[in-house]
Amino acid sequence: MKFANFKKFLIEKGGLSEDEIVQIEPFIQTKTLASHEFLLRAGEVCSHSFFVERGVLRFYALNEEGKENILQFATENWIVSDRGSVFFQQPSTYYIDAIEDAVVVLLSEEFVSEVAKLNPGFRTQNERLLQNHIRHLYKRVSLLIGASAKERYLEFVAMYPDLLLRVPQWMIASYLGITPESLSRVRKSLAKENFKSN
């Protein structure tokens, strides 16, 4: 099925029926990205929120030395965007690009309105997602300020169970705010604790 993940999202979060999905289908806009292709560059106004149908994307800033600081990864069923740039219509200071070939669905205001016509509860659901995102950001800031590298790593793999296999180690280290060597040490010490040689 085309957009299988997005349709599931509309049924579960949007409360739409199969018939309503058929009605809404003409409004679904997608974008296909090759690995390394950008959805957003610093200086541009971010046009949409993006629902990830397939692939992995990253949301990051570049510091003065050109070092990437990754704020978020987005895999299947995640939403990625510079929400501030979209809402305030101001140029973004962030980048979004694909780490794997990806397909995203564009969540424009027009699209949200069309879905809300069918089910007004969809707006409330969207707000819930935004509140959840803010809750997640609080937790992330608090972990970055106060938690050990190991705690950050364990939170990361609980939230993104398959990313260790899809994303290079240095990107994960960047997300965790630690060096790649430190990430290696964490993984080595976990293996020492948990690996039972047969």
Added chain:
Amino acid sequence: MKTNKNRSIEKVTQPGTPHFVGDGFRVHNFIPGTSTMQRMDPFIMLDYNSKYHFPATDKPKGVGVHPHRGFETVTIAYKGRVEHNDSAGGGGVIGEGDVQWMTAASGVLHKEFHETEWSKTGGEFQMVQLWVNLPAKDKMSAPKYQAISNSEITKITLPDHAGVVEVIAGDYKGHNGAASTFSPIHMYNVKLKKGAKTTLAFPSNYTTALLMVEGDTIVNDITKVPQDHFVMFSNDGESFTVEAINDAVILVLSGEPINEPIAAHGPFVMNTQEELVEAFQDFNTGKFGYLEE
């Protein structure tokens, strides 16, 4: 005397567009790409690196650290040399004519690179990597290796100088192969001289396929199968014939279907979604051990 009913061809697949696994294996995928895991049970993946020339390099090409759980990986080297290491401290080199049968079972991390010395000169590279599923009861057993050098592989000479059958696993006319398996599997390299013809037979319910590694052949007297093509047989009989148009090497696979549910994601092949989630958790929390990149 009992005569075997002829087994017909279900389909012949030509090699598709190759892709790189890491930077060291340029493969055509036949399973599950053109035939599903369910249809090919117990063979769940087959990547074929058809003959490809890798130029000389000081930095060996290959695939970095990755996990496996729930099945066995079988690497058959036709040309080139591969070096491997794993999180249980194992390692070795697979050279031309050798077979490595790794039972990943409950889980290993490993990496595979062209051998450093071989990389310095480069050359022709040709290999098969096959994944063989494990029955549910064996999926969480201890990992192990069977490093089978070419000299250990049973070689049966065919009558009339027709060629040789190298028995990797299972048996050929009462001669056992070197590898032990968890479910009934027969695996041979059949080397036929130009013009020679041979008959092979396996129980009709066994999933049976051929990969034409070298040379062109005629299967069941009528179907011409060129080099690098894959033949999938129906389950309507036992025996089939292969005739070599020129000197040929044919990888023969035949296995009894395990007939259990398959839940697969990337390098983990289990029976249920819950077991897949557990595999990811165990991998993420170091239960597969540690291996330096």
